[in-house]
Amino acid sequence: xxxxxxxxxxxxDQKKDDLAAFxxxxxxxxxxxxxxxxxxxxxxxxxxxxxxxxxxLKSGPLGxxxxxGAMIATGNVHMLIFFTDPLTAMPHDVDVKALMxxxxxxxxxxxxxxxxxxxxxxxxxx
Ligand SMILES: O=C(CO)COP(=O)(O)O
Numbered sequence: 001x002x003x004x005x006x007x008x009x010x011x012x013d014q015k016k017d018d019l020a021a022f023x024x025x026x027x028x029x030x031x032x033x034x035x036x037x038x039x040x041x042x043x044x045x046x047x048x049x050x051x052x053x054x055x056x057l058k059s060g061p062l063g064x065x066x067x068x069g070a071m072i073a074t075g076n077v078h079m080l081i082f083f084t085d086p087l088t089a090m091p092h093d094v095d096v097k098a099l100m101x102x103x104x105x106x107x108x109x110x111x112x113x114x115x116x117x118x119x120x121x122x123x124x125x126x
Contacts, residue, residue, distance in 0.1 A: 005078040005126035006034040008068045010060065010099075011041045012090070015083035020048040022083075022114050026121050027051060033126045036077065038064030065095040069102045079124055080110040081117045 011019035042056035058064040071077040111117035
């Protein structure tokens with residue numbers, strides 16, 4: 001059984017390049033975690049980091065954020081790295097807010113930008 005803790009990776013469209021670059025630069029560290037991601041993000045990170053084993057959920061606007069929120073609530077996601085785009089309106093904004101809310105309710109480490117993610121990945125161990 002895979003007893004590693006799980007990190008969720010998500011990026012909005014304007015931030016997907018940033019997340020792919022972050023993942024490439026931290027491929028070894030990320031490999032210590034189980035990884036789940038929203039659909040499109042997971043595909044981009046997988047392309048950038050062939051060594052990682054990524055479980056891809058639904059795309060964010062189609063319920064992927066909510067799936068990750070449910071995994072946080074059930075204790076199956078332990079850290080959230082979510083590169084958000086604060087400059088673009090999203091049809092699924094309520095889902096994004098709900099996900100951040102649950103990450104706060106369950107007090108899991110949450111990075112919303114690269115500067116924080118770089119620090120989390122160094123100091124948080126699965
Ligand atoms: O929209 C998202 C998060 O709110 C991300 O979803 P995708 O990774 O499927 O683009």
